[in-house]
Amino acid sequence: MKNFLKISLLAISIMSSINFVQAQQLAIVEDFKPSSLNQPQQEYPMVNSQGYARFKIAAPTADSVRVSLGLGGRGGTKLAKAEDGTWMGTTEGHMDEGFHYYNVKIDGGKFNDPGTLNYYGSVRWESGIEIPAADQDFYALKNVPHGNVQQILFPSLSTGTSRRAFVYTPPGYEKGKGKYPVLYLQHGWGEDETAWMNQGRANLIMDNLIADGKIKPFIIVNTYGMTNEVKWGKMKEFKIDGFQTVLVDELIPFIDANFRTIAKKEQRAMAGLSMGGMETKTISLNKPDVFAYYGLLSGGTYASTDFKDKPQPKLIFLSCGSKERPDGIRKALEELKTAGFNAVSYISEGTAHEFQTWRRSLLAMAPLLFK
């Protein structure tokens, strides 16, 4: 239960992505459609063309139903009893484009909206909703050749178990003979190895980039980034050693032994979002001979001094949403470039510490890898 307080910190960063209608009250356009992440046959939640979300929850004898999305810091959207006995409500402001986690408070307990699919975030499977974005085409399921996403179970002596990873192999991998570079791509705190494919749609982003001829195909590997569980707010207690061993000494050799990879540093990248960026920074500096391309997505910055007595990476990619702290990224980029590093930054316009920022970051980073 202690977790609640910590998790609410994350919730705040999520809620801060709501744009409030302030001076001028916008009329809500009544063109609501089911969110694309709804469970089969479920009408609600709905989203309109302005980015408002509308919720409907059946709990006939409840005293209070509240959705965690919609009112920054003030407890979300309070639903009201509708004529048919269900609880309904619409967010007060429109929401940022892209994917949002949320949950439903019913009489003081935290549950999921039975209308939507669940996504692992905040150390729980949360409800998910998708606000259609102007640029949603780049992560849409299209009629192009599709790569596969494989669940693998790899032996981990250091943790005494088989651990799970997901491996994206590009279209044609199964029948081909070629060897591929590999991007090791990490999730954020409270998420797990399912995040990049489920919330991030990394496989579809890759399929579309490859179909458009914008990148040379590569493999993506996602695994769980913690071996000691650390609560939000206590990240300073997080020890990287356990995960570093799993990644560098167990997972990478397993991938190189079981997939057609080009098993050398120049064909290996590591990137991560939020906590995964912190991990990328630490491991890339601890193990400078393993990866040649580094990406921190809403996950901090490098300074040129980090590389004293260390080889320069082939690429440093830094990104975040415009609603985060883009100035930190811009400054770090300038410093790195001045010092002679191949550094590139990307700021996702109009998004916060959420998956739309990271989908776009992957889109921006992928063409720069393995050059």
Next chain:
Amino acid sequence: MKNFLKISLLAISIMSSINFVQAQQLAIVEDFKPSSLNQPQQEYPMVNSQGYARFKIAAPTADSVRVSLGLGGRGGTKLAKAEDGTWMGTTEGHMDEGFHYYNVKIDGGKFNDPGTLNYYGSVRWESGIEIPAADQDFYALKNVPHGNVQQILFPSLSTGTSRRAFVYTPPGYEKGKGKYPVLYLQHGWGEDETAWMNQGRANLIMDNLIADGKIKPFIIVNTYGMTNEVKWGKMKEFKIDGFQTVLVDELIPFIDANFRTIAKKEQRAMAGLSMGGMETKTISLNKPDVFAYYGLLSGGTYASTDFKDKPQPKLIFLSCGSKERPDGIRKALEELKTAGFNAVSYISEGTAHEFQTWRRSLLAMAPLLFK
């Protein structure tokens, strides 16, 4: 909302799997442990060594909290307010071994238990709980070589979209050169292509069978078995044509083109549970040149007359739980054997129309395939 009534029919078959303590009141042994399907860091639900389940739900100001497991037909287990303000309760009887779906009624609304992982059943993502079974070793995650489970997106002209399937490839597939037979294995009504790997643990059953040298490795393919949505209770309106086209004309050619299969009838099996059995029967008889091995798992029976003017299959496998209608299986088996068919039956002792029956059925069927 109409769905509720239909779904409750399925719920009843689930609830009937509870064994009630009747004449002699058994003392509940206080050795409860978290269910193996709990979300990370979640203590509840718990299960004891006798197969009782104990639930704990936080909803401080709710009027009524009820879990759908625990009391056959009488509405499940009613939770009571505990001293710490949470709602708690223990099933009145012990439950059958294996996997059970359930949900939580809070003030009249249907939600999931935030403590557990969700599994797609009854046309919704439901809470799952696992009652440890005496024979659980055969589907345990063990230190053996593991096959991979791949999500593929295959083009389907007939339905105008890319459809999803999961493909189990045996250990060593990635680096090997051999070709493999394929089992097309279908889920039940209200479930989808995730069921056999998630609830059924089909990949672990295969890994363990292969590690023990009990079967020759083969590939398993799961896809969604409906193209027209039909509600429970209206299965007579279900038309097989759409799914048959997807399976036979689209999925099988795609699998044969993209995986190292032995692409001929003698190396292809179809089986399914419940509705998937019905589909197997219909498609195997409609398309006698596609599959050579047929399996109906709690999914009906064949009669020898079904094969008038048709080639005999290499195997007919029929199974169900001892709490279903094993007599139907036994009679059908006798009739088929008398008529000269290679028919084998399996009755899962002490289980009902639930996944423990189907896990065991796969264990019994797999060694008989592709002989």
